[in-house]
Every structure is written in structure tokens, then in C-alpha cells.
Amino acid sequence: QLKPDYAEAYNNRGTASNKLGQLDEALKSYDNAVRLKPDYIEAYNNRGVTLQDLGRLDEAFTSYNKAIQLKPDYIEAYSNLLMTLNYTPNHNANERIAIARKFGELVTEKAQIQFPDYQCLPKPERLRVGLVSGDLRNHAIGFFLESILSSVDQSKIELIAYSTTPKADDLSERIKPFFSMWKPIYGQNDEAAANMIHADGVHVLLDLSGHTADNRLPVFGYKPSPVQASWLGYFATTGLNEMDYLIGDPHVTPPEEDDQFTEKVWRLPETRWCFTPPD
Missing domain, CATH: 1.25.40.10 (Tetratricopeptide repeat domain)
Known part of the structure; x- marks a missing residue:
């Protein structure tokens, strides 16, 4: 006006x-x-x-x-x-993978420098695993994740949450005890977030978003963890050269479609899902 x-x-x-x-x-x-x-x-x-x-x-x-x-x-x-x-x-599929590869090239160019070494111990008492997501709440990702978190052997695996949004609710509160740290990365630029994750000594960094809302895929371009994988929130390739694996299954990611992924598809034997019914 x-x-x-x-x-x-x-x-x-x-x-x-x-x-x-x-x-x-x-x-x-x-x-x-x-x-x-x-x-x-x-x-x-x-x-x-x-x-x-x-x-x-x-x-x-x-x-x-x-x-x-x-x-x-x-x-x-x-x-x-x-x-x-x-x-x-x-x-067509060729067009999609070409665009995904272009996205990956841009992310690599933006990151410029990747970490030459890592803070994590090569033979730790516990494997340190980071989860990057904006959906650690009453959301499909939260519903799929909750029962898995409750089944993790915390004597062998330490979990760290890297939340990409300030959104939180009762499900967030229920799953927080399964993480040794809950560290927000919203408000931080990609380089700062990557530096924090690298300093935490994460062995495996999981992306739970792919190209869905609130993803932070460019953080993975810095390769802040020696092993990086995409899982749960997205079923197609991220396009990132720095994403080592995509966790799939024989149905969502059949072997004949491996050429549509920049990642190595690591297939679970039956399904990549583990659903927790909401109350």
C-alpha cells in the first residue's frame, strides 16, 4: 500500500x-x-x-x-x-540423472575444499552416527524412525541429531533420549555446519531428506564424515559425488536401476522401512 x-x-x-x-x-x-x-x-x-x-x-x-x-x-x-x-x-530417466549430476557438480564446486582427515577414532568403542533431518517430529520420517532408534544398542552406536529446522513436538521429546547430542544446524551456513559435524568426530553421516523440504545436502559436499549415506526420506539419487551410499531395498531401488544413482545402492534384504504407528 x-x-x-x-x-x-x-x-x-x-x-x-x-x-x-x-x-x-x-x-x-x-x-x-x-x-x-x-x-x-x-x-x-x-x-x-x-x-x-x-x-x-x-x-x-x-x-x-x-x-x-x-x-x-x-x-x-x-x-x-x-x-x-x-x-x-x-x-525421461536420462534427463533426471543428468540434472542430478549437475546439482552434484554445483555442490562440489561450492564446497571447494573437503576435509583432508577426520577427528573420529579409527577403532572406536562406539560408532558415532549423525542424522541430518528437519523431520525429527510428528512426520513420516519421525514415525519410521522411532522404533529403529529404540532398538539401537547404545553400547555400540552413539547417535547425534543435527536438526535443520526449529520444528519440534512430543515425538521430538520422546526420541531425544536416544541421542547423545541434539545439535541444531538451522541458522548456520553450510560450511559452519560441516565444520561442527567434522569436529564432532562422526563416523557415519546420514541424510534423511534427499531433495525434500529443509534438506541440507550442500553440507555433505564438504564430506565432514568419512562415510555418508542417504536414507529414509527420499527414494531417488541425491546426485552428490560425496554421498557414498543410498540405503534401499529390492523393491524401491531394483538393481536394474543402479545407473540412475550417483551413490552405491546398499540394499537391505527386504525393506528399507520400519514403521512406528502414531498414537
Whole structure:
């Protein structure tokens, strides 16, 4: 009202509307933002997310591609594009893996330097395993994870949680005792988060998000842990050269699709899931 041509205000209003579930209003705000500022990269990316949520996938692709055209190293837009590609049969497998590999190249370039050595003991009394996720709460990931955590032998495995968002609830409180440390990395840039994880001496670092919301895949580009794997929250490749494994099973990740992964697929014999029914 005070400044009708304030593109940033329209973008912010779009983000607020999206979080409230007011998707049509969010889209109108993003449309106004890019109309007023045609090179507004973040608004094109946010617009793509809203179009995806509306099921308008082809338009979402166009919006993400516009953001990438304006900023060819825009990692977040690539990640959102890869997530959206899972919902449509209109793009072939070769195209998807090519985009994933490009995402991985950008992450490696951004990290620039990986850690030359590690703080973790080569023969520890307990294996130290870090879990990176924004979904350690009443969420599908939390429901799948809870019973697994309760079954871990804490005399042999030490767990550390690296939460990517401030979201927490009763499930978060129930699972916190299974972790020796609960360390938020939201608000930290990728390098700072990677330095913290490296200093913690983590032997195995697990990504529980893939390209879903609140992921911190670029942190893995620094290779803060000697072994890194993606599991549970995503079923396709991350595209990262630094992600050593993707934990799958014969059904979700059949052997004939190994060429669609940059990671080595490590298959559990029956299923990669272990569901905990919510109360």
C-alpha cells in the first residue's frame, strides 16, 4: 500500500501465504513480484514451489528453469526441480540423472575444499552416527524412525541429531533420549555446519531428506564424515559425488536401476522401512 512496486514485499507475502496453505494467494504475490522485478531469482524459485504444491508441474518446471537461467549455480532451484521431476512421467530417466549430476557438480564446486582427515577414532568403542533431518517430529520420517532408534544398542552406536529446522513436538521429546547430542544446524551456513559435524568426530553421516523440504545436502559436499549415506526420506539419487551410499531395498531401488544413482545402492534384504504407528 505504501510502496506498490515493492517486489520483495510481494515475495515475502507469497511465502507467508504458502505457509498458511493459501496457495492461490501465494501465487498471485509471486506473480506480482516477478512482474515488478523480472530478474527476481528467489521469487521464481518460490513460485515454482507453489505451482508444484498446486499440481501445476509443467509451470513449476518453467519457473525453476527461469531461476536457473538467471543464476546457473542456484543450488536450491536445482534441488526443487529434482524433487518435482519425481511427480511426472514427462521427463525421461536420462534427463533426471543428468540434472542430478549437475546439482552434484554445483555442490562440489561450492564446497571447494573437503576435509583432508577426520577427528573420529579409527577403532572406536562406539560408532558415532549423525542424522541430518528437519523431520525429527510428528512426520513420516519421525514415525519410521522411532522404533529403529529404540532398538539401537547404545553400547555400540552413539547417535547425534543435527536438526535443520526449529520444528519440534512430543515425538521430538520422546526420541531425544536416544541421542547423545541434539545439535541444531538451522541458522548456520553450510560450511559452519560441516565444520561442527567434522569436529564432532562422526563416523557415519546420514541424510534423511534427499531433495525434500529443509534438506541440507550442500553440507555433505564438504564430506565432514568419512562415510555418508542417504536414507529414509527420499527414494531417488541425491546426485552428490560425496554421498557414498543410498540405503534401499529390492523393491524401491531394483538393481536394474543402479545407473540412475550417483551413490552405491546398499540394499537391505527386504525393506528399507520400519514403521512406528502414531498414537
